[in-house]
Amino acid sequence: MRGSVRIVVVTMALAVVASACSSSSSSGGDTSSGATGTQGGTFSVANCEPATSLIPSNNYEGCGTQVFEVLWEPLMAFDENNNLIPDQADSVTPSSDGLTYTIKLKSGWTFHDGTPVDAQSYVDAWNYAADCTNGYILNSFFDKIVGYSDLNPSDCKDLKTHELTGLKVQDDTTFDVKLSAPFSQFPVTLTFDAYDPLPKAFFDDPDAFNEQPIGDGPYMMDGKWKHDESITVQRYEDFAGTPGSADKIVLKEYTGDAIWTDFQAGSVDIAPINSTHLLEAEQTYADSLQRFASSSFLYLGFPLYDPDFQNKELRQALSLALDRDAVIKALLPNETPATDLISPAIDGYREGACQYCTLNVDLAKQKFDDAGGFSGTLNLNIYADDPIIEQSAEAIRNQWQQNLGIDVKINAIPYNSWYGNTLNQKQDGVWFLDGWVMDYPSIQDYLTPLYGTTGSYNSTGYSNKQVDDLLKQGDEAPDVEAGLPIYQQADDLVLEDMPVIPWGYGGFNSVNTANVTNVVKDGPFDQWALEKVQVVQ
């Protein structure tokens, strides 16, 4: 989209000449101190159309999760200091063998239709999502619970049961979850909305529920989901937790770049900023621009199933020969260079954990020679139709050619084919740019799926028994915190083996108008905590 930026700049210049006076900063976030908002008011936030569904266990993208953030309250959450605390749950206690978790709910909580939030509403919701016949896409989030495989034969036929045997309701506010193996990070997973409860109204008519979901969070639906237009929510007055600040929130749905123009026109109060407009935003909206590292981890993948790439020192050399800072600064201002396998937003991140992630041409050359160089042409496979990716790939190619003297060829194929090759281990070279977005904010979620031998997204073919053992040890740790140093050891091993070249972290950036204050990120999640946003009165 860079071409259109230039066009806009030129036409803007013409328009300024044509119109008489120059503009002072009319819009833009002058969040003047002292103007604290109180409860009340309406504001709007830019969102996108949730493609799949407004049921928490059937929607994965940010378009949906931002809505769930106000409509539901998860079992666990992170406080302002990023500590894990119980939220809708009163407590989540593991048994001594770490296999069974007793979840006690806070009493007195109700759904937006007045029905109580009880243990049964959780168990019913979890069973529904775990059942493959319903085809819910977050089905795999329940795969650690005993009984999951009975609900998920690979052809999804002839199911004998539709309930997870590992879930047991003890009383109205208590239920037990039995896992098939110890998993110290289980409480962290409960911060994710896939585990939200559902009222009886859902089971009566899931399709109608989808159009006007009933949750248990600080806001409730105000009217139906206006497809492709907006979702409006209003404060739920009987909410048992901390009430939301604004009276109403309008989540306006956009496809494409219209967000930016609408924000400049002042029609939407909070908007995300992507690479295209970041530099512009830094100039014009510096007051309200907030930049966070998102939870996304971006990397180049190595096909370890290809003999050409099986030498560790070659892979390290290729990583050392890259000047991420320069490329990211020039082409991808939204990103920050990666120095660890996990995002800075996650507990357990260590800056500089990666030994081979900053430019060091001499060391790169040395390792390259030690590895015996690279014969023939190195294929750099990218997905087509993204000019920024193409330019970045050109820069990478130049760096490898200059610094290591390798002949690099860039191959661009359509995204779906590229993605298929990645998943099915058919890449014939290094691929760029792959990314991993976390399911739940745990270091384990960045390691096991990608680098565990049986990881669900292990597309490189990496397999290291020591890493597998460490990951298992981390899972068997007595609690969330105790697992951290063990996972970090695994992190170090993987960084040394370098099955992927850590490239960068995506950015979650936002701007807001002067109509709102207290625009904060929802902890480690790439969304805003909308219930905290205050409308300036």
Added chain:
Amino acid sequence: MSRRYLVRRLLLLIPVLLGVMLLVFGMVFLSPGDPISRLAGNKPLPASTVASIKASYHLDQPFVVQFLYYLKGVLHGDFGQTFTGRSVSDIVRERFPVTLKLAIGAFAIEIVLGLSLAIVAAMRRRTWIDSTILVTTLILWTIPTLVLAFVLQYIFGIKLHWFPVAGVSDGWMSYVLPCLTIGVLSAASLGRLGRSAILDNMTGEHIRAANARGLPPHRVIGRHVLKNSLVPIVTIFGLDLAYLMAGAVLTETIFNLPGLGNALVTGIRTQNGPLVVGLVMLSSIFIVFSILVVDLLCARIDPRISYE
């Protein structure tokens, strides 16, 4: 022209539509990549879930069987469900009014502005008015939709705050800028073409005779010239309207209008087969019908044109 011709033209629609359906269905469903496994972003779905979803959309069947299922649905008015569970007919029904309003608005601007430019230029040919119109329309014609859209958004939306720049939540005001974008650019080309058509007809002997008989200029133009120039103009109208109804993709995206064009882009991007096929079918129907209507109208206007 004969009723037989009309019936024959209408019947010909059926094989055309079937052919389009098969072609688009093939392109979408036989292309590489698996839209189902991507429903959860870049996290592959478990095999059981994929199997369940595929079974409900018959994706586990051979291509011919899938096509026949689809055909059966169409004959019952059911254009299938998108891979995310929404009925294609619902989506079309929701989005159609937006595209319709955009099309009608743009069309109105195109007719009024375009025809006025054409008539004035033709009547005042070889004067400075004519030259101005020619130059202006030439410049407008070369401006890409993208540029005009952004300029209008910037001037009238961001700077002057006269009109909203995105969405449809402000009633008819939301459509002003998008309709202007399309309308002005189409009016430019219509103006030039119309001017040529009118000029061609103004030099005929019948016009000289009418002028000689003392008919006032507006009668000459209105009754004699225009009617004859209408054939090329109506042809353009018809095709323009058809393409507009198919959804002005670029404009809808820039102004964030939830219309059919926008839906098509999203559908293609997410490889949502049923949605893409349904939308393309709809566009084909519009276009084919428009061509038929234009042909019939032209035959009405100009008796020299006749069909067997």
